Amino acid sequence: MGRYEPRLFDEILAWLEVNGHWLDAPRLRTILRKQDDSSARVVGGTLQYILSRGDKRKWQNLARFCGSLFKRQPDADPLEPLFKEKSGDSHPLALPANLDPSFAAFYINRPKIRIQKEGKAVSVNARANLRFLLRSLFGAGAKSEAILYLLTHEGGRPREIADDVGMFWLSVHQALLDLSRSGLVLTRSKGKKVEYWLSQPKWWDFLASANYESSKPPKWINWLAIYSALSTAWKTVDELALRPHSDYMTSSKLQDSLEIVGHEFARAGYDTSRMPRPGLPPDVHQKMALRFLGEIIGVESV
Structure with a gap:
């Protein structure tokens, strides 16, 4: 989303400078493996900037990993602008003298970064920040992610938990085994399968003792599925806006995109019953597909 709003993107950079220690680098690596390789360019440029600010120990390996994914893109556009208009058009290119070197290393064109306002430290006790509270207690990794999932679900198996939190399933499996030995996570x-669960009232009482600011448990939101779907939808709509196609080709590209979008939003618990099905006349399918994407993205039209 930040690629459509430069100010928001740079606020994210400012937030990362202050709060990057709360993030889970191995988890981000696993998530990137499941995204298209072009995502590595933006993440790589972001990490290169953070590295230039001195935080090398935590992010150096992930930055190298992004670089290895980037090298698999021989046709990468060396002048790809980072920012886009809502219409899909690109922002004006920065002149060579004003290029930001961190993003230029990944062939992304953006002006030199000038953070206007320092980011604020995250409050780990806020209701929306349960993930950070658990990381402060158990460290970033599979244990805190597994507990977060079990606190917001009746139970779960290692593979389904791993898929929803964006981690390697063997890491989650081992973490659950270790936690179950404490007697506070149960099976x-x-x-024929084993499900893990925990006593949510006891855990919430424990978390409340840490001044957790919530009178009721937060709702689980599958952000990985939502952002994956939104990314696919935006890329498709941008491509169609920039390169006109016949009704048949437009319908075909939209259907390919909708199969991914529908699957991801269904994973996140959204109603996808209004998604158009294949077999409709191209012009009808196109209108219904764009209407569906607009409703999902949250705009009146796309």
């Missing part, structure tokens, strides 16, 4: 059989 039960469901058919």
Whole structure:
């Protein structure tokens, strides 16, 4: 989303400078493996900037990983602008003398970064920041992610938890095994499979003792699925806006995109029943697909 709003993007950079220590670098690596390789360019440029500010120990390996993904893109546009208009058009290119070197290393064109306002430290006790509270207690990693999932679900199996939190399933499996030995994370059989669960009232009482600012548990939101769907939708709509196609090709590209978008939003619990199905006349399918994407993205038209 920040690529459509430069001010927001730079506020994210300012936030990362202050709060980057709360993030889970191995988890981000696993998430990037499942995204298209072009995502590595933006993440790589961002990490290169953070590295230039001195935070090398935490991010150096992930920055190298982004670089290895980037090298798999031989047709990458060396002048790709980072920022875009809502219409899909690119922002004006920065002149060579004003290029930011961190993003230029990943062939992304943006002006030199000038942070206007310092980021604020995150409040780990805020209701929306349960993930950060758990990381402050258990460290960033599979244990805090597994506990977060179990606090907002009746239970779960290692693979489904790993898919929803964006981690390697063996890491989650081992973390759950270790946690179950404490007696505070429990197991039960469901058919031939083992499900993990915990006593939510006891855990919430414990977290409340840490001044957790919430009278009721937060709702689980599958941000990984939502952002994956939004990214796919935006890329498709931008491409169609910039390169006119026949009704048939437009319908075909929209359908390819909708299959991904529908799957991801269904994972996140959204109603996708209004998504148009294949077989409609191209012009009808195109209108219904764009209307559906507009409703999902939250705009009147796309």
